[in-house]
Amino acid sequence: MDFGLKGLVVMITGGGSGIGAEAAKSFAALGAKVAVVDKNLEGALVVSAAIREAQGIATAYETNVTDEASVNATVEQIQRDLGSVSVLVNNAGFTRDMKITRMSVADWESVIDVVLKGAFLCSRAVLPGMAEADYGRIVNISSRAHLGNPGQANYSSAKAGIIGFTRALSLEWGKHHITVNAVAPGIINTSAVTNLPHYQKIRESAERTTPIPRIGEVDDVANAIVFLGSRLASYITGETLHVTGGRY
């Protein structure tokens, strides 16, 4: 099957860890040139080195997706290093869970900013190049939490917002053959989850209540990202694909 990714430039935010790192490796294995973008340069360097060791093409970039200048400079540098971005994966994100009455404005803004402002800034920076090429793919990482989780007012709002953002961009850019979709994972086995103090409880509950009785692995999500980021998904846009083992 031809994913049509050979030689295309793929930019993945939060590519230095977890789901983003796995997606970066999967795109590279299909012949894409991968820009591994992360606030944590060390993580991005490890991932890009692993890709190069496997004969793939990848470069690491230290970028804060909430910072306009940092995002614009990175996209310009990627253009010089690898070429114009054809596929953008807005994956950077994190949680800061607590009851809303304990949540500071900084707790609220930090999560909203990485997820929503980050996706806005990165998409805005790459869309003109995609329009010029008359081809593009944007895959935004939402979460099953968009349905609303207690203790996650900030995160649930951001992850619901990213679905609206996805739909708006899909309508705005379809005429340039640019598709914009979201992937909404359930509980996935990354350090963001395994480091939680109540991880064992989360895992047991997921195994009990998920139709496919296990937590998800990073490749479960990366496979969905790669499909939506490929030529195979040319006639799919504005959608949210849930990767939750049926828990949605």
Ligand SMILES: NC(=O)c1ccc[n+]([C@@H]2O[C@H](COP(=O)([O-])OP(=O)(O)OC[C@H]3O[C@@H](n4cnc5c(N)ncnc54)[C@H](O)[C@@H]3O)[C@@H](O)[C@H]2O)c1
């Ligand atoms: N793991 C899960 O269960 C799960 C479930 C649903 C959705 N998600 C979403 O998937 C995405 C990846 O999650 P993960 O579990 O792989 O997490 P992770 O913590 O392993 O990776 C997230 C990466 O984002 C980077 N990042 C954070 N803030 C950044 C910023 N301002 N600029 C640039 N990079 C930044 C981090 O350095 C990190 O490398 C996130 O958007 C997360 O919300 C995860």
